[in-house]
Amino acid sequence: MAATIEAPAPVAPAPHQRPAPRGDRLSSWKWSHRLAFLTCWACGIALCAVTLAIVVYMGVRGIQYLNPELLFTRPTPGLQQHTTGGILDPIMGTVILTIIGIAIAVPLAVTSAVWLVEYGKPAPLARAVESGIEVVAGTPDIVIAIFGLAIFQLPILAPLSFTASGGGVFGRSFLAAGAMMSLIALPMVFGATREGLMSIPTHVREASWALGKTRICTIRTILLPQVRANVATGAALGMGRIVGDTAVVVVLLGATLQLEPQGDVPILGNLRGTGSTLTSYVYGASPAGEGNAPQKAYAAAFVLLLIVLTLNFAVDYLGRRKETR
Amino acid sequence: MFARRREPWTDRQASWRLGAVASLVLLTIVLMVGFVAVRAWPTLQANGWVSWLGSGGSVDRQLGDMIKTGQDPPTAAYHLRAWPLIYGTILTTAVSVLVGLAFSLFSAIFIVEFAPARVRAVVVPAVRLLAAVPSVIYGLIGILVLAPFVGNHLISPGRKDSVQNVVQLDGTGVLVAIVVLTVMITPIMIAIVVDALRAIPPAWTEGASALGANRWEAIWTVSVRAARPAIVAAAVLACARALGEAVALSMVSGSRGFSPNPVDGITYIFEPIRPLAASMVENVDAINAPAVKSSIYAFALLLLLSSLVLSIGGYVAKLPMRRQGLRV
Numbered sequence: 001m002a003a004t005i006e007a008p009a010p011v012a013p014a015p016h017q018r019p020a021p022r023g024d025r026l027s028s029w030k031w032s033h034r035l036a037f038l039t040c041w042a043c044g045i046a047l048c049a050v051t052l053a054i055v056v057y058m059g060v061r062g063i064q065y066l067n068p069e070l071l072f073t074r075p076t077p078g079l080q081q082h083t084t085g086g087i088l089d090p091i092m093g094t095v096i097l098t099i100i101g102i103a104i105a106v107p108l109a110v111t112s113a114v115w116l117v118e119y120g121k122p123a124p125l126a127r128a129v130e131s132g133i134e135v136v137a138g139t140p141d142i143v144i145a146i147f148g149l150a151i152f153q154l155p156i157l158a159p160l161s162f163t164a165s166g167g168g169v170f171g172r173s174f175l176a177a178g179a180m181m182s183l184i185a186l187p188m189v190f191g192a193t194r195e196g197l198m199s200i201p202t203h204v205r206e207a208s209w210a211l212g213k214t215r216i217c218t219i220r221t222i223l224l225p226q227v228r229a230n231v232a233t234g235a236a237l238g239m240g241r242i243v244g245d246t247a248v249v250v251v252l253l254g255a256t257l258q259l260e261p262q263g264d265v266p267i268l269g270n271l272r273g274t275g276s277t278l279t280s281y282v283y284g285a286s287p288a289g290e291g292n293a294p295q296k297a298y299a300a301a302f303v304l305l306l307i308v309l310t311l312n313f314a315v316d317y318l319g320r321r322k323e324t325r
Numbered sequence: 326m327f328a329r330r331r332e333p334w335t336d337r338q339a340s341w342r343l344g345a346v347a348s349l350v351l352l353t354i355v356l357m358v359g360f361v362a363v364r365a366w367p368t369l370q371a372n373g374w375v376s377w378l379g380s381g382g383s384v385d386r387q388l389g390d391m392i393k394t395g396q397d398p399p400t401a402a403y404h405l406r407a408w409p410l411i412y413g414t415i416l417t418t419a420v421s422v423l424v425g426l427a428f429s430l431f432s433a434i435f436i437v438e439f440a441p442a443r444v445r446a447v448v449v450p451a452v453r454l455l456a457a458v459p460s461v462i463y464g465l466i467g468i469l470v471l472a473p474f475v476g477n478h479l480i481s482p483g484r485k486d487s488v489q490n491v492v493q494l495d496g497t498g499v500l501v502a503i504v505v506l507t508v509m510i511t512p513i514m515i516a517i518v519v520d521a522l523r524a525i526p527p528a529w530t531e532g533a534s535a536l537g538a539n540r541w542e543a544i545w546t547v548s549v550r551a552a553r554p555a556i557v558a559a560a561v562l563a564c565a566r567a568l569g570e571a572v573a574l575s576m577v578s579g580s581r582g583f584s585p586n587p588v589d590g591i592t593y594i595f596e597p598i599r600p601l602a603a604s605m606v607e608n609v610d611a612i613n614a615p616a617v618k619s620s621i622y623a624f625a626l627l628l629l630l631s632s633l634v635l636s637i638g639g640y641v642a643k644l645p646m647r648r649q650g651l652r653v
Contacts, residue, residue, distance in 0.1 A: 035432075050453075111343050111346040111347065115340070115343035115344050128351055132350045132351045135632075138565045139636075140632055141569065146622065147360055150622070151360065216334050236510075244355070247572055250606055250609065297465055301465050303460065312457050
């Protein structure tokens with residue numbers, strides 16, 4: 001989108017593109033100001049360098065240790081690194097968990113955002129909900145995980161999770177982990193949806209009301225279709241958070257190497273069973289865990305980073321498409 | 326008839342139904358505090374409300390003993406003095422937030438004011454990427470790259486021998502934990518400060534320029550000063566993130582309930598620690614022992630309350646900017 005020469009100059013430049021005052025040259029600055037200027041550049045370059053170093057290093061290690069066979073074999077416990085199998089189950093675990101989490105988070109978050117922006121009454125409740133979501137966003141994931149454990153260990157919820165042969169409720173399953181993951185994704189989806197709704201001008205709503213539509217009808221037919229891209233952005237951000245979360249998986253999914261279904265109903269059994277994700281696999285295979293298989297950890301971390309990068313690009317793409325419209 | 330099918334809800338119904346769903350969030354928070362507090366109760370009661378935060382004995386041994394106390398432990402089995410873990414949390418959080426704050430302030434000024442459009446097109450995605458990298462990857466790099474480097478090149482064998490009766494210096498410890506944590510929380514702070522600096526109306530800095538300030542003076546005395554509430558908010562919210570970081574720190578912090586003593590000099594920054602959140606992750610396997618369980622929930626309660634206070638603090642810190650009509 002290069003600006004052509006004929007295009008009229010924008011009336012007010014975008015706030016982050018302030019022109020320097022005329023005659024203000026670096027050479028006329030005090031030394032301390034020049035030093036600050038250099039520090040700013042150094043920080044910016046250091047940021048890029050750190051990012052580049054992480055991506056390149058993980059990329060090199062990933063390509064070095066990752067092979068197709070690894071992706072399609074199931075992991076097995078083993079002492080030597082070459083006997084521990086592949087990372088098929090962790091990948092499937094990541095996918096299942098992300099789907100569950102986002103499937104719970106999106107409806108809740110969109111409903112909350114719509115209510116807050118379009119109705120928002122009684123006002124104190126609306127403000128409480130708003131700050132409540134900020135509190136959830138600031139709660140450490142490990143606390144959310146341990147809270148989930150307390151909930152899903154309740155005897156009432158026993159059918160949803162892995163039960164030991166003796167009848168003890170462990171409170172660990174894909175459903176339990178997914179439910180708590182939705183709390184981690186919720187603030188992202190909520191924030192994006194609210195931004196989208198607030199950026200729709202009021203006259204759009206007023207036009208619809210003037211035609212005799214109720215508020216809820218306006219929401220369904222006019223507003224929600226317009227914020228679809230925002231919801232998608234939020235969902236992508238939320239999925240990134242779910243994919244990258246380790247604490248919930250370690251605490252609530254059991255982090256068993258393979259997917260271990262509970263009961264013999266095909267899909268439901270898996271949802272009630274335990275498993276692992278890429279994050280918990282990396283954690284377990286690193287020197288900090290029991291596996292001590294750094295090559296496998298690098299390979300899994302590379303796959304994980306690829307997923308996160310893809311989601312990141314999706315967010316970028318969605319944002320850019322909205323800007324051009 | 327068809328109208329009703331097309332639009333089954335009246336506005337009033339819709340309002341309270343959607344509102345009920347939105348209020349679930351509040352219910353969740355209440356449940357969270359309630360459940361965690363109830364589970365933490367035995368530990369709090371057995372140790373006293375405040376004294377379990379103090380120091381005394383080895384916290385690792387205390388947690389280890391709890392596992393052996395069986396399903397119906399006596400009150401004495403709940404004995405816990407968690408100061409080393411709290412010390413580790415405060416140390417890592419405070420240092421990394423301070424370092425990260427200076428770094429992110431200058432980076433944000435660079436992004437908003439100095440970077441040419443092409444450079445900005447690289448830096449902004451880089452920051453977003455850094456924020457999106459999962460913590461376990463930072464932990465992996467920390468334990469497989471940084472820790473061996475520190476252990477092999479920065480710690481001399483003599484230094485290792487000098488403390489070998491107390492702790493093992495293998496590279497993981499205060500230094501690596503702080504470096505990893507700083508890299509993790511800096512992008513969050515940069516995002517908040519960048520938003521705030523962008524929200525400053527251009528007229529304000531133009532006014533400074535008209536009075537003869539050069540560009541840096543205009544930025545430093547007007548933009549940064551006006552964005553000060555947001556900078557405080559960034560630090561507060563980053564604190565909340567750093568407090569709760571469990572997995573990466575459990576990998577790189579050395580993972581021992583040990584409180585390093587600043588008197589040790591340089592050795593101090595190589596000594597192992599273990600923050601609260603990391604202790605929770607590592608002890609979760611032993612959660613079937615009631616005493617351990619209650620201790621873990623006590624840690625969780627402490628983290629939950631601190632992050633609650635910090636979230637509210639971040640909100641309050643931004644209020645002065647909102648009052649001036651700036652959207653941050």
